[in-house]
Amino acid sequence: MTTHKIDTKISVGSHLMQNFSEKLKELNPSSVVCLIDCTILKLYGNTINSGFKKLGVVASVIPVSASEKSKTLNGDLINLINQIIEKDVERKSVFLSIGGGTVTDLGGFIGSVLLRGIKTVYIPTTLLGMVDASLGGKTGVNVQNNGMLYKNMIGTFYQPEIVLCDTDFLATLPQKELKSGIGEIVKYFVGWNSPKLLDIQSIFNNVKSGQTLRPIIEACQKIKMEIVASDPNETGQQREKLNLGHTIGHGIEGEKNGTVSHGVAVVWGLLGESYMSMLDGYLSKEEFEKIKMSILSLHIVNSITFSTPKVLDIMQKDKKNKTYVAIKKIGITLPGVKINPDNLKKSLAFLNGNKNL
Ligand SMILES: NC(=O)c1ccc[n+]([C@@H]2O[C@H](COP(=O)([O-])OP(=O)(O)OC[C@H]3O[C@@H](n4cnc5c(N)ncnc54)[C@H](O)[C@@H]3O)[C@@H](O)[C@H]2O)c1
Ligand SMILES: [Zn+2]
CATH class of the missing domain: 3.40.50.1970 (Rossmann fold)
Incomplete structure (x- = not known):
């Protein structure tokens, strides 16, 4: 590289x-x-x-x-x-x-x-x-x-x-914006296994004593800057990994029309794309449950309802959305995976109105 x-x-x-x-x-x-x-x-x-x-x-x-x-x-x-x-x-x-x-x-x-x-x-x-x-x-x-x-x-x-x-x-x-930032940090956790879940959980408590947030922020910056250095003008596929959670996330963010912040929509996207990775055969059921429980332990998301046709419509209009970044396990992802429309619908159905998440 x-x-x-x-x-x-x-x-x-x-x-x-x-x-x-x-x-x-x-x-x-x-x-x-x-x-x-x-x-x-x-x-x-x-x-x-x-x-x-x-x-x-x-x-x-x-x-x-x-x-x-x-x-x-x-x-x-x-x-x-x-x-x-x-x-x-x-x-x-x-x-x-x-x-x-x-x-x-x-x-x-x-x-x-x-x-x-x-x-x-x-x-x-x-x-x-x-x-x-x-x-x-x-x-x-x-x-x-x-x-x-x-x-x-x-x-x-x-x-x-x-x-x-x-x-x-x-x-x-504001809390809404803090959660949005944490959402993007959860993406780094799922995709690169860094920062650690415990550190992410501590953000809400530590935000008033900023210094303790430094290692968490630096861990995310290191991941992003290494990827950017390998592909600064996005000519290859490396930077696409940073879109983890954003394929479904953008659809939900658009449907919610500003009521769900970007980072929180990405967390929903991470859950949906983990489910889709499992249906597509990349992620084991055990590893899916681990990701799901890790995300839910952060209390950033609990339940959501949306119009599936509208989410699908928004996703279709986004030309970048023919593929997604599949998750193989925490820390290992695969960019450029073609979206299977049936599995996408099942993944949205898994998220939509699910009170047992
Ligand atoms: N260039 C990139 O790679 C990249 C990546 C991700 C997002 N973005 C862009 O970032 C934008 C979203 O940015 P954002 O989420 O950082 O938020 P923002 O700049 O939209 O700000 C959100 C709100 O927080 C307020 N705010 C900001 N800092 C504050 C502080 N310290 N105290 C109190 N209030 C504060 C702002 O006034 C605003 O009301 C989008 O336009 C998106 O497209 C760009
Ligand atoms: Zn983002």
Whole structure:
């Protein structure tokens, strides 16, 4: 397996925001343009502004709301670009994004095309951002067409220079978003047997003392960055493994229309795809029960009802969904497995309204 050097400097820990300007100075910027989630600006504005004061160059702060509309080309994005070009941007400027995946996807995209690409830095503030969205170089914005929202339809592969994960941000993260991040961590557990289940179980208790989350976040980052380094521009099949749980997960997320968070939908996807792997003959009944009990012990999901035809319809419209990542046992998966429509229907029936999970 060939690997490509990715130079992103990733740091994880608590109190990192007290010195974030020192990190930025390492890039020697002529100015900084900062896109920031307006909730984060409200909660952490003092720390962030005092960091900018120590920077020694102009820092222009542009607040955005963390909504899909903000990252939609024919939504709010044009206004945002107009605001940015009025700032002091040049080739040696740094484009900083502070927020969850919505803001880092958007800021990463803008930074990657602004003046044909300037240096970008991410400060993720959600658990999902720290373990997934801020890593790997995928940037993206949406397009609205004929009443349909095409998510991440326009984007680039562009690696940030620095990703700074201050776990102190997680203390204010709403439970729904925390669960969403944990959902994505469960994917790493099922697919790579890391982090350990006990560690994942401890997240709810440890979120207020951020430092203890560091090893869990780092374990996930290590998995993702190794895969990304082997296939940075997704030309092969390696990165597909990261879609574990997402084939059925996306169908359920779409059907639930925002009421189930992305990461929680992925957990349902992991359960459904484990069942499908068993029906397809890849996973033993014992190993399936082990995965099921492990997932249920986290109390992130209990029961769900949905319209199966609608889930199937959403899955069919997603062109990536002809195959799925089958599970052979915890830690061993097989990407590119063709979906058997009967087994898919049985797997959705297993999830739908099942109170005995
Ligand atoms: N590029 C990638 O590889 C990749 C991977 C996964 C997801 N994504 C993208 O990430 C986006 C979802 O991002 P997300 O789940 O990180 O959430 P988000 O950015 O949508 O934020 C969720 C909510 O949490 C709030 N919030 C963020 N940090 C907070 C904090 N510390 N305290 C209080 N509130 C806070 C936000 O204001 C928002 O209301 C989607 O657009 C998805 O497409 C990208
Ligand atoms: Zn995901």
